[in-house]
Amino acid sequence: MSGSIELVQTTKVYDQNPVVDAINVKVEKGSYCCLLGPSGCGKSTTLRMIAGHETVTDGDILLNDRNVTRLTPRQRGTAMMFQDYALFPHMNCLDNVSYGLKISGVSKADRYEQANEMLGLVNMVEHANKFPDQLSGGQQQRIALARALICKPDVVLLDEPLSALDPFLRIQMRKELKQLQQKLGLTFIHVTHSQEEAFALADQAIVMSGGKIEQVGSPRAIFESPNTPFVANFIGGHNVLKASGSLAFLSKGSGSLFSVRADHISTQPRSENDITVKADVIDAEFQAQFYLVECVLEDGQSITCYLSEDTFDARLISSGKSIPLYWSEERINTFRC
Ligand SMILES: Nc1ncnc2c1ncn2[C@@H]1O[C@H](COP(=O)(O)OP(=O)(O)OP(=O)(O)O)[C@@H](O)[C@H]1O
Structure with missing residues (x-):
């Protein structure tokens, strides 16, 4: 297992406004971590900084004890799955999933073999030739996940991955996410504003408010003993x-x-x-x-x-x-x- 993440005084300032304010936290390798908080608290910005899609104003990001703060997303060993899945509409599932390997110069035969393996992992082999608009929301999410996993990342970053699904499917897909994370032993960092979702999934939950971390711990520890009035109110x-x-x-x-x-x-x-x-x-x-x-x-x-x-x-x-x-x-x- 690999994929420990450490944020050290990590800060993002937009227009002189610190939206992520010198946060310090360690995420253990192989764990399922949920970044939880209300809209605007800085959780997506934190995720994007870990992914390398957002520059860090101050502080550092360590991945497996290696400072990756100034590295490009592809150099880091992370993969991001976006809220709207961001699948290429003109590509079938096989091409969507193998895209990351294509831009890395992997031959067609090799990348299709690996993509088929990933489709198997998310139970989507029989949909390999379908296009995104022929898939249900849950199926699109599986393809997006397979696409994120194809480059064998150490850390998978998920920004509100379940928010586009109806409540029934959301519960089913969250089980699948957890099972996949456990099977692969990868570190998952999952952004959500839903306390219920975070509590169902997380080994470690990080509760944020106003760009700061209010509490870090297991869902049970947080529920049993909220650190601040904000946490007590937010978790309900x-x-x-x-x-x-x-x-x-x-x-x-x-x-x-x-x-x-x-x-x-x-x-x-x-x-x-x-x-x-x-x-x-x-x-x-x-x-x-x-x-x-x-x-x-x-x-x-x-x-x-x-x-x-x-x-x-x-x-x-x-x-x-x-x-x-x-x-x-x-x-x-x-x-x-
Ligand atoms: N590119 C940007 N330029 C200026 N301000 C930004 C930018 N991106 C985000 N912000 C601001 O930073 C703050 C944190 O945004 P962020 O998206 O990280 O919050 P969030 O907790 O993920 O919220 P949500 O759940 O609504 O996505 C917000 O006040 C937002 O308006």
């Missing part, structure tokens, strides 16, 4: 609360914030030491496996909890109703930054 399923009003006793200084997961809040105490607050129900949404219940605390703060169908029915939850909410103090997440 967390309440960011101020230690004020009936929660003032939890304050660790002025403006003290903490988070508690919506699925860790219940309407029944689990122990006599549980924190308890009075809440008024504002709204409830049926979410199939649970009800998402939005409430407001006495001091006006919003709080959301996930209640089971049974609890929802037993408590006769409805808008305007006052209910007690409980959670264990151990469930409180204190922000590190």
Whole structure:
């Protein structure tokens, strides 16, 4: 396995505006890494700098401990798969996939042999002679992936690869991406604004905001312990609360914030030491496996909890109703930054 990536103080400035601001992070070889964050946070710029499609204003990019900052995309050992797949419309699948070898001067027989092998890898052999407009979105994505893999990169860079697919296909294709990455043992760096997608795929997730890294870790570690109020809000399923009003006793200084997961809040105490607050129900949404219940605390703060169908029915939850909410103090997440 190869393909470790290290960003060292990596910076991109556009019009005096640092859109990627001196970030430092290491991606282990053979891992599936997701760059996650809201629109405009700098994730695509970061990916493009790794690919060599964007110059680096300051700092370095190391690939397998080799400084590649000033190398061209083809010299780096990375391959990029674009959001719209960027397939050549006038070429059939075989020619699309073998294109990278053609421009490297590989003979027709050799490049077709390797392209057929790649088509086999993505289960597209029988579509070799079709043109992109004869393929479904998922099939186009497989061809784009085969085309990215043909030059045997160490690192595969994917910019929102699933965003053009419908929700059902998106889930199927993300499984295929993960299986392929595991089978090949390559490093994948996948840009997404979807927390669900990143959590389903990533060994390592990097959460970005405003050109900076907010948190790096496994999806589970990030979900269990978000570093900042931004991360807690962005990944969802967390309440960011101020230690004020009936929660003032939890304050660790002025403006003290903490988070508690919506699925860790219940309407029944689990122990006599549980924190308890009075809440008024504002709204409830049926979410199939649970009800998402939005409430407001006495001091006006919003709080959301996930209640089971049974609890929802037993408590006769409805808008305007006052209910007690409980959670264990151990469930409180204190922000590190
Ligand atoms: N070529 C450019 N010139 C000037 N500003 C740019 C350029 N490319 C990107 N930006 C700005 O840099 C910031 C980061 O853009 P980037 O595309 O990296 O964000 P992103 O997180 O990938 O967003 P999205 O999910 O919308 O693609 C944005 O504010 C964007 O407007």
